[in-house]
Amino acid sequence: MVAFEIASPLIEIAQQTRTAAGKLAVLSTEARNSALESVAQALEAAKPEILATNEKDLQAAKADNIAPALYARLKLGESKLQSAIAGVRDVAKLEDPIGVNQIHRQLDEGLILKRVTCPLGVLGIIFEARPEALIQITSLAIKSGNGVILKGGTEAINSCRILTKVIQQALKSTAIDPAAVQLLTTREEIRELLELDRYVDLIIPRGSNSFVRYVQDNTRIPVLGHADGICHLYLDKAAEINKAIKITVDAKTHYPAACNAIETLLVHQDIAAEFLPQIAKALEAEGVQLRGDEAASKIIDVRLADEHDWKTEYSDLILAIKIVDSVETAIAHINQYGSKHTDAIVTEDNQTADIFQNRVDAAGVYHNCSTRFADGFRYGFGAEVGISTQQMPPRGPVGLEGLVTYKYKVTGDGHIAATYTGTDAKPFTHRDY
Structure with a gap:
């Protein structure tokens, strides 16, 4: 039938x-x-x-x-x-x-x-x-x-x-x-x-x-396509403060509804006490609501973050903050909770940047620039x-x-596969033009 x-x-x-x-x-x-x-x-x-x-x-x-x-x-x-x-x-x-x-x-x-x-x-x-x-x-x-x-x-x-x-x-x-x-x-x-x-x-x-x-x-x-845009920014212990603040604010507030805006900020413990108050002030001036882990809450006034925050794409002026003890811990967090979209590191240590860029599993891994560059037009593709x-x-x-x-287009002149098989097989030339 x-x-x-x-x-x-x-x-x-x-x-x-x-x-x-x-x-x-x-x-x-x-x-x-x-x-x-x-x-x-x-x-x-x-x-x-x-x-x-x-x-x-x-x-x-x-x-x-x-x-x-x-x-x-x-x-x-x-x-x-x-x-x-x-x-x-x-x-x-x-x-x-x-x-x-x-x-x-x-x-x-x-x-x-x-x-x-x-x-x-x-x-x-x-x-x-x-x-x-x-x-x-x-x-x-x-x-x-x-x-x-x-x-x-x-x-x-x-x-x-x-x-x-x-x-x-x-x-x-x-x-x-x-x-x-x-x-x-x-x-x-x-x-x-x-x-x-x-x-x-x-x-x-x-x-x-x-x-x-x-x-x-x-x-x-x-x-x-992609299901989530859970992007991270990691501020390494060798980060430069003014650069870190500028990149953080841009990556979160330039267009918070975009899938390439950051949702989690990871900060190395060695710079947290100095950096976090300044970054928090800059972010709050832009209307960003901050959530942080227990370590961050001891340095700045934030709502305590939980497991759900690390898995959430806010697409809004909300940012989760976590303090980490090494670049390896930052990478592990990103590879566990990230969506393989775009993640970035701020550091003046090129060796650390190489480790981060090589080991973070994402479509885009940036060094000392905003995640907002993850865009076809900005890449010179015309659009996406x-x-x-x-x-x-x-x-x-x-x-x-x-x-x-x-x-694959193949053009011959009466060629047959049998010519190239058997005991008297003719060899292929396989010459590239």
Whole structure:
């Protein structure tokens, strides 16, 4: 008995996206870059409408009393929108990731092997708030020759609709089929999207820990992403005080809702008595609520931290502080409680910094700088589709390189495998070009 697939509206959308993606994959670099410039210009022209629509989402969010961290992510604003548009143009300037010869090898005379990069196909991106993420993801998808099906959070529904409308309208004047970019608008569609393994090649969830876990547990499609952003900053005994204060304040308060903001501050016991009062004063001036272990509570006025604090991504102006007796203890704490996102050390001892950077298991390990640099735009990727904390690549901020795969192309002239087997087997040359 033959089983027939009943075409649902979402399956039809996925089929359209896959067809459009197939055409996009073979377009020239110039055609894709030209399309990105058209998108950037359209977004600039629609700025007033986009910002006004985002304001409607913000007003609705206030009425619903959403969490401050989610509200911060939802707010677009002039500067965020302009940065996102600049990111579209930055992506256009990047090297084309498609058609790159990674291997060019002669197997034998007239028998040539090439490993060539190519698009993944169709991306399914599910994200909470962050309307600018829609712009970043779409630009990376176009540049890498992939179709994309987007599902934003309900709190950002109006913002996502206007952005998608502007982008699709812009693509109509280019060589790219607007069906390459699709937007889903209901929660019910998420479950169905996760079941479309025949049409969707990669799912990238951007949201809460529980949501990412839900996605990972309910799909056969490969998933790229991170569940938590529990980042640490370790102040070593050889840290310079002014540098340590500046980095700590930035890493916690520059954008506390971001996944690359620190949640735990580890301080070496030899400098705790001198450093903690000064750092606490600087943090409290920025409105940060401090929680600390018993040792820290004897030096500064903090609420006593417990096991839960070391495991928590606050995404808010809250910071847990722990005093440690060595870099080894700091590393052990990070590897136990961290989420493999981004962790940093402040020290003037380069040997200690090397130990820390080599032994901390995270996608990003920094020395004498803020964890807030963990970002595709800041890395020069133009933008990012998300941050991956998995062990296998891509890892860290994922830009174009994480959205392509490769295929092996072999060209011969009547060559057969039997020639290279048996007692009279002909040897391979295996010569790289």
